[in-house]
Amino acid sequence: MRRMDIRSIEWKNDSIRIIDQTKLPAKLEYLDIKDIKTLWQAIKVLKVRGAPALGAAAALGVYLGIKDVRAPDFAGFNVQLGKVIDYLGSSRPTARNLFWGLERMRFVALKNKSRPIVAIKKLLFVEAQSIIEEDRVACRKIGEYGSRLIAKKDTILTVCNAGILATIDYGTALGVIYRAQEKGKDVKVYACETRPLLQGARLTVWELMKNGVDVTLNCDNMAATLMAQGKIDKVIAGADRIAANGDTANKIGTYSLAVLAQHHKIPFYIAAPASTFDLKIRTGKDIPIEQRKAEEVTELFFKDRMSHKDIKVFNPAFDVTPHNLITAIISDKGVIRPSYLKNIKKVIC
């Protein structure tokens, strides 16, 4: 089957074009974002989401935020640039790629501060496009490296959406699956629905079906039973931030799958590009975890009440999987195995 040709995010018509992921699977709708407030909001409510896609959104967002700035000199321009970067950085705290994208843009501006503002703007645009192109390539490399770990007829459990929609166009965890499929490995997938926002049920199922991958949906609390019944050969998840020791923040529920995989002696893999690693952070304890609104849990998309209106709700968006539960991390630089503290540096740097 020919791969679905969509891009989750790109620069088009002087604006950032994204797929509005809150509309899927009901409809594939694009949004042209023309200002950074709209972008900030789109990131906050997960119209655009997924760590690598957020790296691209951040970079394009910086360009969007400064392209019309008028400043007499670099100092003045840099103040505006700093404001844009700080503002976009305040949208969501966990995904490393968002900050990595912002930092790369800041670095390019500073490196070229002696050039005319108009030239700096052009270089920032080029940098954002590079980030996008690099992610495209990185996902294909992750897919290739990861696919070598997949056996013929493997059934793979995944969580949230680490696919086309979370990256530019191929995916990290799902990139591994796509590549294995391209190689004729005939893989099957179970997709955890991923409460509360159902990225698995809405997004992963949608893109895997579109690409002809055999996928079955399960509620998150059914994963253990699938494993106990011998239905799962491997678990592969994406990542939002990976600490120097391999501890990995990813969508809430990932840690649970890692514990369950260990109990059932099933390999548990993380798939992520180098841009998701945060080597300044020693362990998962230091990764900031976003807490989100109670209404995400008590109302389905803020519409249908599913619980008492005054109930207290525990709703972290992410959890941290300790490195000792991770069989290997599949990066675009190669497959990293324990000891992570040593091998992440060796492979990524």
Place this chain on the structure above:
Amino acid sequence: MRRMDIRSIEWKNDSIRIIDQTKLPAKLEYLDIKDIKTLWQAIKVLKVRGAPALGAAAALGVYLGIKDVRAPDFAGFNVQLGKVIDYLGSSRPTARNLFWGLERMRFVALKNKSRPIVAIKKLLFVEAQSIIEEDRVACRKIGEYGSRLIAKKDTILTVCNAGILATIDYGTALGVIYRAQEKGKDVKVYACETRPLLQGARLTVWELMKNGVDVTLNCDNMAATLMAQGKIDKVIAGADRIAANGDTANKIGTYSLAVLAQHHKIPFYIAAPASTFDLKIRTGKDIPIEQRKAEEVTELFFKDRMSHKDIKVFNPAFDVTPHNLITAIISDKGVIRPSYLKNIKKVIC
């Protein structure tokens, strides 16, 4: 706080009065069921649910089904009785109490077969009322035994609804919590929402809040994080069927919590009356597990589409927790600890 005075099921106005649990938490609405087809349907769609409540529903259902039967002799009556029992038994396969209730009713009829039909009918009514009263007492005993395992200021994680709504009026797992609260132990509860039908979010949260218990709602995939953060002292779940070796079928997601509890060294308890034990079944492998409709997962209450309409869905209603993951079973006959094969017989029989 005074305990909420409600009964989930009772005989009233020549019909079976139940709380329509599909309407909660939006409204507390009673249904008067006057024929067994309506009862069968109510059981099937979980208007009445919870293993002990299903035992009561089955017993009252048998009386409802035979009270107007006219038969020339016991043989004729017994044919009709058998049809009613088989029909009600076909509603849901997993909860032991349903079949236990039906068998008790059949036994009373057979034991009294030499009496006039009208007397047998009366005895069947009395038996159904006994089942209800015994469950009321059993839940209070479970509460008392279980409460002795609870320390002051314990935080307890539970799944699905094993409370007032799942029994006659006190609960099994939640009975333990109510009794601990009555004893001034100041317990807190985390309630897993329990996908797909959200019995935790809808029912457990509702009844705990009504009874003044400090409760916080979490998605099922967040339980591991709660445990890792040291927020959970004990896990208590109900049961639908317990095999002779202690393997326990309960709402899907229970097994997952048991594995996670073991990993985090947290005690994991099952609370259930003697009527939930099925000593003819050796291990959990022989417990029939109900598979339910895909639409329970892909549509919220068959209304809002949450995934692709053609997606394959894995949707078992229950899972089996192996006995080696269960710290103790809290029954109305006392707390049962391993080895279960020996001790269940000793305590229950």
